[in-house]
Amino acid sequence: MTSENKIIAESESKSRSSNPVPNFYRASAEDFRKIPGSPIAYSLSNNIRNIFCAKPPLGNIVPTRVGLMTSDNDKFMRFFWEVTLNSICFNALNKEEVFRSKKKWVPHNKGGQFRKWSGNQEYLLSYDKKSRDLLKRIGNHLPSEKLYFKPAVSWSEITSSSTAFRYYPNGFTFNIKGMCAFPDLKCTIEQILVLGNCKFTNHIIKIINPTISFGAGNFNSLPSAFIENSKIEENAQSLICYxxxxxxxxxxxxxxxxxxxxxxxxxxxxxxxxxxxxxxxxxxxxxxxxxxxxxxxxxxxxxxxxxxxxxxxxxxxxxxxxxxxxxxYKGDKSEEELEALLLADTMKELISYAVGCMFGRYSVDKPGLILANQGEAIKDYLEKVPVPSFMPDDDNIIPVLDDEYFTDDIVTRFKEFLKVAFGPENLSQNFDFIAGGLSGKGSLNQAHGSGSGSASSESVIRNYFIKDFYRDHLKRYKKRPIYWMFSSGKSQGFNALIYMHRYDKSTLAKMRTDYLLELESKLISERGMLSDTSAGNKKRIDKINKQIAEIKEYDELLNNRALAMIEIDLDDGVAVNYAGFEGLVQKI
Known part of the structure; x- marks a missing residue:
């Protein structure tokens, strides 16, 4: 703030003092000088101005740094689920440890949504020796590299509401959008977090920086109003844990x-x-x-x-x-609406997890990721889960169709999953409850149907797999799906899911011979058995005709790609690999 502007602010304040109005504040130029940068912040009280005087700026106490800018995020960054798990170096203490591991990817802090205490940990950075040397020459040249992989408190530069501070353990690099403050002998992680996330600090931030951008300079100008209180640190540890x-x-x-x-x-x-x-x-x-x-x-x-x-x-x-x-769930919603949304999403998460078990990414018998490396197959699964209670699909192709044409039909497999997870005697009740939840009925008493595993419940769940599952999968995985929906088109003649980590160059040929052509034969047979004398049969025959025509057209493209024996490299990321199957897979 220039001297001229300070004088103007002081003059305006004095000129209004004789005519009091609501929300009127009086402040001298000297008051503004108490705040780093001397912003015009009339509504800051004397108490808060005095805190600025009594406490040095955070920048004098806490080392704060801006992270790297790659200049090409598509080349250097991935979501963690896109790549081979064994190629990620977690929890590294320094770059030498990464290089010794011979792994390509490290966790990367890129800011993210409004979230306090912990979270927003999903990105990776390409940081093997070759990538690191390239990053050193481009972008903003790896600033603050000596602080990479150290524990830090971070926040997102762009905020739509309050500023939120999070803990990042060792092992992370950090981005220009995920600035970091590093504890030292003068303060702890917990003290920085509690100060950042307390109402006192957010009150100051909104007054002295009423924009949606909160950078390292803004952080450095805050008062270091730390409080020596063991209860605060204990609370912070619990909040991080939750x-x-x-x-x-x-x-x-x-x-x-x-x-x-x-x-x-x-x-x-x-x-x-x-x-x-x-x-x-x-x-x-x-x-x-x-x-x-x-x-x-x-x-x-x-x-x-x-x-x-x-x-x-x-x-x-x-x-x-x-x-x-x-x-x-943002917006003005009633408690009943919120509960219905939470129930529906939890049922969708159950279904997503079940699909993961169908492909072997997860197992009901063992926690964590099972098959998460490129090219892994059933033999790799059995090495980790020798006696599975629920076997993954053997060929990595699960049909998603409007009827049970195959033994590994996705609805049939979902029923098998529920039998293993919750017991066969409760299958009907569980099926009805899940269907009710998907339908958006908010209360637990309303959410289940007749308790008989009715045909309507199966219809709801089958329709969800055909129409909505993939849309939800794309949203959950931020348009970088790990399960790919191969689809013949609008008539839903043929749909099948594969798991990209288990894909190999023979997958398309198997999909064509064992599923697509087999389905076409079954549809032709079904059409021949239907009489066209009833309206219902005529409608079904018409749909089958459209599906067969769609399948024939799709078969030409699938056959061409199958003969090409397409290979993928997970390091290239979903966007690049998915593009190689354009026309065969649903659009993102």
Missing amino acids: AKNDWDSYETSWDFENLPLLRAEFKCLTVEESYSRVRAHWQEMTDEMQKLEEENNRIFIEAYGLEDELTPDVPLSEITLTCNPYYR
């Missing part, structure tokens, strides 16, 4: 081990009972996080005498757990 457990409960975390519904402490004989237990646990976790955050706020407010300016309250929408519907 946030990490929540993040790891979903497939897109590399530390995902098992679906909450199937964990021993929650799993019951039915999906409904299991969901009821999990939902209660989620609510307890949300309530506890809210209590801890409010306790931290209260300690800060009382320590700095801000009781007349701030309250410790934290709205549920700012308890940043994915299992908290008030945070997960």
Whole structure:
């Protein structure tokens, strides 16, 4: 702020002092000088200005750095699920450790959505010796490289609401959009996190920087108002733990081990009972996080005498757990609508996990990733899970059709999964409950049907697989799908899923001979058995004719690509590999 502007601000303030109006503040130029950068912040109280005077700027206490800019994210960055698991070097302490591992990818902090304490850990950076040398020459030349792989507190530069600070353990590089502050002897991770996420700091940020961008300079100008209080540090550790457990409960975390519904402490004989237990646990976790955050706020407010300016309250929408519907679903929704959305998404997550078990990515018998490296097959699965209770699909091709034409039909396989996971005696009830949840019925009492595993429930689930599963998969995996839907077109004549990590150059030929041509033969046979005397039969014959015509056209393209024996390289990423099957797979 120039001297001239400071004088103008002071003059305007004095000129209005004789005519009081609502929201009127009086401040001298000297008041503004107390704040680094001297921003025009009339509504900051004397108490808060005095904190700026009493406490040195954070930049004098906490080393803060801007991360790298690759100049070509498509070349150097991937989501972790796109590549071979064995090519990722997790938890490295320095670059030499990465180079010794001979692995190509390391975790990368790229900022991300509004989320406090822990999370937003899904990106990788290409950082083998060759890539590192190239990055050193381009982009912004690996600034602060000596701080790579060290534990840090980070935040996203662009924020649409409050600024959120998160803990990143050792092993991460960091991006220009994911700036980092590093603890040293003067402060701890917990102190930085609590200060960053407390209401006091967010109040200051909104006043002195009312933009959606919060950079390293903004962070450095905040007062280092740390409080020596063991309770605050203890709270911070609990908050990090809750946030990490929540993040790891979903497939897109590399530390995902098992679906909450199937964990021993929650799993019951039915999906409904299991969901009821999990939902209660989620609510307890949300309530506890809210209590801890409010306790931290209260300690800060009382320590700095801000009781007349701030309250410790934290709205549920700012308890940043994915299992908290008030945070997960934006907008003005009723509690009933929120519960219906959460139930529907949890059923979709159950289905997604089941599909992962069908392909061998996961197993109901062992936590964590099983088949997650390029070219792995059933023999690799059996080395890790010698006596599986649920066998993955043997050929990595699962048909998704409007009827049960094959023994590995996806709905049939889903039933088998439910029998193993929850017991065969409860299949009908579980099928009805899942169908009810997918249909958007909000209460547990409404969500299940007749309890008989009705045909309508099977229709709901089959329609979900055909029409909505892939759309949800694309959304969950941020348009970088790991299961690919091969589809003949709008008539839904032929659909089949494959798992890209198990793909090999013979997959398309097998899909054509064992599924596409076999389905065409079955449809022709079915058409021949139908009489066209009834309206229902005429409608079905018309649909079969369209499907057969679509299959014949699709077969020409599939045959050409099968003969080409296409190979893929997971290091190239989904976008590049998927493009090689254009016309055969559903568009992203």
